[in-house]
Amino acid sequence: MKLTLTGHTRPVIAVAFSPDGKTLASGSKDGTVRLWDTATGALKKAMKGQLYGVNSVAFSPDGKTVASASYDIRLWDAQTGELKIVLASQGRSINAVAFSPSGARLASGGEDRAAKLWDPVSGDLKLTLSGQDLPFNSVAFSPEGKTLAAAGWEDTVRLWELPAGELKRILAPHSALVGSVAFSPDGKVLASGSNDTTVMLWRAE
Numbered sequence: 001m002k003l004t005l006t007g008h009t010r011p012v013i014a015v016a017f018s019p020d021g022k023t024l025a026s027g028s029k030d031g032t033v034r035l036w037d038t039a040t041g042a043l044k045k046a047m048k049g050q051l052y053g054v055n056s057v058a059f060s061p062d063g064k065t066v067a068s069a070s071y072d073i074r075l076w077d078a079q080t081g082e083l084k085i086v087l088a089s090q091g092r093s094i095n096a097v098a099f100s101p102s103g104a105r106l107a108s109g110g111e112d113r114a115a116k117l118w119d120p121v122s123g124d125l126k127l128t129l130s131g132q133d134l135p136f137n138s139v140a141f142s143p144e145g146k147t148l149a150a151a152g153w154e155d156t157v158r159l160w161e162l163p164a165g166e167l168k169r170i171l172a173p174h175s176a177l178v179g180s181v182a183f184s185p186d187g188k189v190l191a192s193g194s195n196d197t198t199v200m201l202w203r204a205e
Contacts, residue, residue: 003041007034014056018063023078025066027054033068033076045081050074056096061103065120069094073108075120085123095152096138101145105162109136115150115160127165132158138180142204143187149204151178157192159204171202 010029017024023044024036031053035045050070058067065084066076073087073094087106094110105126106118115136117127134153141148147168151157155174160167176195183190183204190204 003038005034005036005041005043007043007046008032010053014054016057016059016066018059018078019061020063023059023063025057025059025068027057027068029053031070033057033066033074035066035078035081047074047076047081047083049083052093055093058097058099058106060099060120061101065099065103067097067099067106067120069097069108069110073097073106073118075106085120087118087123088125093135095136098139098141100141101143105145107139107141107148107150109139109150109152111135115139115148115158117148117162117165127163129158129160129165129167131167132156134177137178140181140183140190142183143185147183147187147204149181149183149190151181151192153177155194155196157181157190157202159190171200173200174198 008028012028014027026034031050033047054068056069068074075084092111096109098107106120109115115129136150136152139150148160157171159169174194178194180193190202193199
């Protein structure tokens with residue numbers, strides 16, 4: 001073990017590295033996002049404000065912004081820890097956030113049973129992708145930013161073509177909820193992990 005980072009007062013739900021690897025963001029049920037120096041373990045910033053706990057954290061591709069998801073989405077300045085913008089409260093828990101490779105869009109998925117695309121600068125909702133009857137747990141952009149994958153309490157993975165938001169495919173061989181999805185670095189393979197105890201690899205193209 002290299003370092004143990006302490007300071008959260010309730011379970012830590014989400015972690016994410018900055019693009020340069022020098023900072024780690026952690027989100028906790030204590031409602032805080034903490035930024036840590038990965039070389040020393042020192043706490044750099046602690047951001048508070050999400051009373052119901054933080055479910056997901058993500059860095060923008062340029063490393064300047066940290067997104068955190070709870071019952072709203074908050075975007076923080078990664079250097080100062082200052083709150084930049086709050087994306088409209090949805091009244092239900094948001095379980096996942098992810099920046100597009102260009103940083104021009106932020107995807108979210110949650111208990112409102114929709115995947116959404118936001119403008120992280122203006123805070124405007126740009127696209128709502130629905131069609132699932134149960135909440136989403138995970139969202140992921142393909143490396144070129146042309147596909148969004150989302151999965152959740154259903155046993156399916158949905159793929160949308162961007163920017164239009166056209167549903168490309170529904171992958172449905174799992175027998176339980178899908179907790180996580182991720183693209184390979186070349187974008188050719190999509191991985192999905194499920195409560196049915198399996199990890200499946202798909203041709204994403």
